[in-house]
Structure formats: C-alpha cells, structure tokens
Amino acid sequence: MSKRAKVVSLPRKYVQKIDPYRPAAEQIASSIKLAVLEMSLKPGQIISETEIGNVYGASRTPVREAFTWLRDQGLIVTYPSRGNFVSRLSIPQIKGAQFARESLEVSIAELLCDEGLSGETVHEIEANLASQDEMLKSGNGTAFRTLDDNFHLALADAVGHPRICDIIQKEKAYLDRLRVLSLTSMDHIAELVKDHRNIFDAIQSGDKPAARQHVRLHLRRVLSTLSELFEAHREYFDDY
Numbered sequence: 001m002s003k004r005a006k007v008v009s010l011p012r013k014y015v016q017k018i019d020p021y022r023p024a025a026e027q028i029a030s031s032i033k034l035a036v037l038e039m040s041l042k043p044g045q046i047i048s049e050t051e052i053g054n055v056y057g058a059s060r061t062p063v064r065e066a067f068t069w070l071r072d073q074g075l076i077v078t079y080p081s082r083g084n085f086v087s088r089l090s091i092p093q094i095k096g097a098q099f100a101r102e103s104l105e106v107s108i109a110e111l112l113c114d115e116g117l118s119g120e121t122v123h124e125i126e127a128n129l130a131s132q133d134e135m136l137k138s139g140n141g142t143a144f145r146t147l148d149d150n151f152h153l154a155l156a157d158a159v160g161h162p163r164i165c166d167i168i169q170k171e172k173a174y175l176d177r178l179r180v181l182s183l184t185s186m187d188h189i190a191e192l193v194k195d196h197r198n199i200f201d202a203i204q205s206g207d208k209p210a211a212r213q214h215v216r217l218h219l220r221r222v223l224s225t226l227s228e229l230f231e232a233h234r235e236y237f238d239d240y
Contacts, residue, residue, distance in 0.1 A: 011035060011040045011041075013040075014031045014032070014034055014035045014040065015031060015055055015056065016031060018056055018057070018058065023062070024056070024058055024062035025061075025062040025063075025065035025066045025069065026066075026069075028052065028056055028058060028062060028063060028066035029065075029066035029067075029069045029070055032047070032052070032066065032070055032075070032076075033070060033073070033075055036070075036075045036076075036086055036087075036177070037075075037173060037176040037177060037180075038176075038180060039177055039180045039181070041086050042086060042236065043086050043087065043088040043089055043177070043235075043236040043237070044085060044086060044088055044235060044236065045085065045086045046083050046084065046085055047076060047083075047084050047085065047086055048083065048084070049063050049064060049067055049084065052066075052067075067084060071084075073173070074087055074093075074174070075087055075173075088236060088237055088238045089177060089178060089236050089237045089238065090174075090237075090238045091226065091230065091237065091238070093174050094174060094175060094178055094222075094223075094226065095223065096174075097171045097172070097173075097174035097175050098175060098219060098220070098222060098223055100167075100171045101168060101171045101172060101175070101219060102215070102216060102219045102220070104164070104167060104168060104171075105152065105155070105156075105168070105215050105219060106211075106212050106215050106216060108155055108156055108158075108159055108164070109155070109199065109202070109203055109208075109211040109212065109214075109215050110208050110211065110212065111159055112155065112158055112159070112203045112211075113202070113203055113206045113207065113208045113211050114206070114208075116206070117158055117203065117204065118158065121154060121155075121157070121158045122204075124154050125151065125154050125155075125200055128147055128150055128151050128154065129151070129193075129196060129197060129200065131143070131147055132144070132147050132151075132193045132196065133193070135147065135189075135193075136186070136189070136190055136193060139186060141183060141186055141189045144183060144189050144192070144193075145176075145179065145180075145183065148192065148196075149172075151196050152168065152172075153165055153168070153169075155199075155203070156168050175222055177236075178222055178225075178226070178229060179222060181225075181229050181232075181233060181236075182222060182225045182229060188221075188225075191221065192218065192221065195214060195217060195218035195221075196218070198210075198214040198218075199211060199214045199215055199218060202214055
C-alpha cells in the first residue's frame with residue numbers, strides 16, 4: 001500500500017441519518033459495505049474511522065464496531081501504523097466463490113426441476129424477466145444488478161431453506177465488485193438476460209441436463225472476463 005494514498009470520504013449518497021432505534025454500528029457497516037461492493041470506494045483506498053465518524057456524527061465505539069464487522073467480512077484490511085484500506089480483489093477468492101456458488105445453484109436448479117415452482121414464484125420470476133427485457137430495450141443497464149440478484153434469490157427462496165439465500169449472498173459478495181467492472185457492455189448484459197430466460201425455461205420444463213448446462217454457463221461468464229479485467233485494473237487486485 002502506498003503511504004501517499006489518498007484518504008477517501010464515503011460518498012454522500014451512501015450516508016443515511018442514523019436511526020436511534022437500530023444499532024448505529026450495523027447502519028454504518030451496511031452503508032460502507034454497499035459503497036465498497038458498488039466500487040464507489042475503490043480497492044486499495046484508505047478509509048478513515050475518524051472521517052466516517054464525522055460523516056455520521058457517530059462516536060468512536062460504533063464506528064470501530066462497524067470496521068470490525070467489515071474486516072471480518074473481508075471488505076477492509078488494517079495495517080498497523082498505516083490505517084484501514086478497502087480490500088483488494090483476490091483472484092483465488094473470486095474463483096473459490098464462483099465454484100461454491102455454481103455448485104449450490106446447480107443443485108437448486110436440479111431440485112426445482114424435480115419439485116416444480118409455485119405459482120407465486122413463477123409470477124415473480126416472469127415479472128423480473130419482463131423488467132430485464134424492458135431494461136434492454138431502454139439501453140440503460142443500471143438496474144440490471146438488482147434484477148440479477150432478485151432472479152437468483154427467487155430461485156433460492158423457492159427451495160424453502162432460509163440459509164441457502166444467506167450462503168449465496170455471502171459468496172456473491174466476493175464477486176460483486178468484479179461484476180461492477182464487467183457490466184459495462186449492454187451486449188454482455190443481454191447475454192446474461194438470455195441465460196436467465198434459459199435457466200427459467202429449463203426448470204419450468206423439468207429438464208435437468210439443460211438446467212445444469214445453463215446455470216454453469218451463466219455463472220462461469222464472470223470468470224471469462226477475469227483475465228481481461230485483471231489486465232485493465234491491476235491496481236485493484238492483490239498480487240498472486
């Protein structure tokens with residue numbers, strides 16, 4: 001880490017007034033997490049406890065608790081006598097998270113092929129896919145990440161095991177920043193939307209081989225961009 005690195009403020013759009021009826025540390029940590037995952041706080045940037053406390057008007061204790069949680073989540077790292085930094089992207093960690101997510105989501109698709117989808121889930125996913133189609137027509141891909149998340153979580157919810165969504169969310173967090181870097185082309189987004197439709201259709205028809213194939217293709221697309229993104233943004237990655 002460069003000792004001359006700039007101390008970066010939390011962008012104002014992530015700062016919400018502290019709700020006195022909820023733990024302040026939880027609210028601060030959630031805001032910083034979102035800023036990190038959306039790449040508003042860049043990998044390798046310094047993030048100051050004092051600065052964050054000033055932004056929120058919060059005392060040192062909840063800010064330190066928030067930073068401890070973010071450190072445990074792998075979103076920031078602390079170097080003695082140097083400060084807190086937004087963690088850099090780790091290629092081994094990205095590959096491990098992709099493997100875990102693919103393994104789990106293939107199993108979800110297979111199970112849903114056997115058990116089917118409820119009418120409520122079908123309606124939810126069809127509405128989601130319609131929104132994705134409208135997003136493509138508008139040429140504005142800013143809403144895609146939310147639609148993408150909701151599509152995958154709807155399938156996970158349909159399995160009926162609450163912890164499944166938590167596991168997917170945790171593994172996805174290791175991939176989110178890479179996804180922000182890769183979702184710059186509407187052609188690429190169009191491929192992902194097509195994948196979603198193919199996955200849904202395969203599950204609807206109970207076609208396990210097709211469901212496995214489409215889930216794997218979809219979730220491996222992020223790895224196909226990894227080398228290119230590493231070359232374009234080396235400063236965001238750990239040495240490996």
